[in-house]
Amino acid sequence: MARNDRQRLIFLGPPGSGKGTQAERLARGFELEIIATGDILREAIRNRTILGEKVRSYVEKGSLVPDELMLELIHQKIDNKSSFILDGFPRTIEQAKGLEQITAIDRVVYFKCAPEIIVKRLSSRRVCPKCARVYNLITNQPSHNEVCDVCKTKLEQRKDDTESVVRERVKVYENVTSPLLEFYRSKLILIDANKDIEIVYQDLWKAIYG
Ligand code: AP5
Numbered sequence: 001m002a003r004n005d006r007q008r009l010i011f012l013g014p015p016g017s018g019k020g021t022q023a024e025r026l027a028r029g030f031e032l033e034i035i036a037t038g039d040i041l042r043e044a045i046r047n048r049t050i051l052g053e054k055v056r057s058y059v060e061k062g063s064l065v066p067d068e069l070m071l072e073l074i075h076q077k078i079d080n081k082s083s084f085i086l087d088g089f090p091r092t093i094e095q096a097k098g099l100e101q102i103t104a105i106d107r108v109v110y111f112k113c114a115p116e117i118i119v120k121r122l123s124s125r126r127v128c129p130k131c132a133r134v135y136n137l138i139t140n141q142p143s144h145n146e147v148c149d150v151c152k153t154k155l156e157q158r159k160d161d162t163e164s165v166v167r168e169r170v171k172v173y174e175n176v177t178s179p180l181l182e183f184y185r186s187k188l189i190l191i192d193a194n195k196d197i198e199i200v201y202q203d204l205w206k207a208i209y210g
Pocket of ligand 1: 058066197
């Protein structure tokens with residue numbers, strides 16, 4: 001596939017598998033917009049919008065926001081865009097069926113990652129509350145102690161990155177989201193997300209453009 005071809009991608013995988021990190025890298029050099037539902041919901045919660053108040057308890061507990069709300073949101077965000085990465089959507093078969101009514105999808109990238117790695121990565125993740133950039137205290141450190149490299153804001157830990165909520169999110173992924181791997185079988189690209197960030201990126205790039 002050429003760099004300028006239309007790309008409508010879904011990034012699928014368990015929490016902490018690196019979907020957001022890789023979406024950010026891939027979008028940097030290409031004309032791809034990232035639609036990251038988790039980021040959109042967290043921003044709404046932070047700004048105390050009507051949407052934010054509706055979804056707060058789901059997100060903080062690690063359960064899924066109802067499908068109707070998510071489909072309405074994604075409908076507005078896609079809005080005739082020709083190339084994008086959907087990071088974190090769809091997460092249920094109902095959402096995937098609803099998405100088919102909104103747009104066609106070219107490829108679905110599955111970031112496969114082992115459960116013990118997930119818990120370790122998420123307990124050391126830190127995020128910038130202002131520009132949403134993601135770091136890791138072990139594998140992807142900011143240049144200065146817990147301060148965002150880009151906007152110099154103090155980094156924070158996500159409320160849903162505590163061990164008990166991470167375990168709940170993994171359970172939800174396994175029970176409700178992983179059936180999507182079968183749903184998207186004909187479009188699936190498998191990426192081994194246990195490897196280092198740079199190697200995962202190279203594998204991803206080759207799988208899409210190589
Ligand atoms: P969301 O924000 O989408 O969370 P998630 O899917 O659980 O994914 P994460 O953001 O935790 O992980 P990631 O795979 O992006 O990993 P990252 O790149 O950050 O959703 C949050 C909540 O919103 C949900 O629980 C739900 O309540 C709600 N929600 C969202 N979408 C919804 C939907 N469609 N329907 C219903 N509800 C919805 O990496 C993790 C860490 O590891 C970072 O610190 C990073 O620096 C590091 N790292 C990344 N890759 C590597 C690597 N290869 N090696 C070492 N470290 C790495």
